[in-house]
Amino acid sequence: MKPFLAATLASLTLSGCYVVPIDMRQPAVFPQVAPQPVPAVLHARLYPLNETAGKMGALTATVTDHANGHAVFTVPAAGELLQGEASRLDGKRGIASAAGPKGTYVKCEYALAAHNRGTGACLFSNGARYQLHFGG
Numbered sequence: 001m002k003p004f005l006a007a008t009l010a011s012l013t014l015s016g017c018y019v020v021p022i023d024m025r026q027p028a029v030f031p032q033v034a035p036q037p038v039p040a041v042l043h044a045r046l047y048p049l050n051e052t053a054g055k056m057g058a059l060t061a062t063v064t065d066h067a068n069g070h071a072v073f074t075v076p077a078a079g080e081l082l083q084g085e086a087s088r089l090d091g092k093r094g095i096a097s098a099a100g101p102k103g104t105y106v107k108c109e110y111a112l113a114a115h116n117r118g119t120g121a122c123l124f125s126n127g128a129r130y131q132l133h134f135g136g
Helices: 002-014 050-054
Strands: 041-047 059-065 070-077 080-087 093-099 103-113 118-122 130-135
Touching: 002 059, 041 050, 041 070, 041 118, 050 130, 059 130, 070 093, 070 103, 080 103, 093 118
Parallel strands: none
Antiparallel strands: 041 059, 041 130, 059 070, 070 080, 080 093, 093 103, 103 118, 118 130
16 A cells, blocks of 8 residues: 555656756857956056146056947146046047046047057146057
C-alpha cells in the first residue's frame, strides 16, 4: 500500500510540471546592450596674446567631454572659477563659454584636428585674448 500511495502522490505532484530538455549545443542568447560613452577629461592650455592676458598669465582649463557633442568647460581666471560648457557646431568646429560669480566671462572658438585635440582663440570680458590648445 505504501508503494501505491508514494506513486500516486508523486504522479499528482508532478502532473503540473513539464520537463524541458536543454540543448547545450545552442549558445545562450542575451540582449545586446550598447556601450555607454565614458566622459573624457581634457586639459586645455591658454596662452596670452595681448598685454591684458599677459598680466593674467597662462591659464589651464578643464574640459569634461561627454562624447555627445557637449562638454563642461571650467577655467580659473582673475581669482574666479569660470564654469560653462563647450559645444561642437559641426564635425570640425566648436564654441565654449564660461562665467564666474563676480561677472567675469570668456568665450572661445576652436577647430578640431582630431575628436579630442584642437586649437582656438578665447576672449575674456576684460579684453584679454588667448590662444587655446587642447588634447594630446
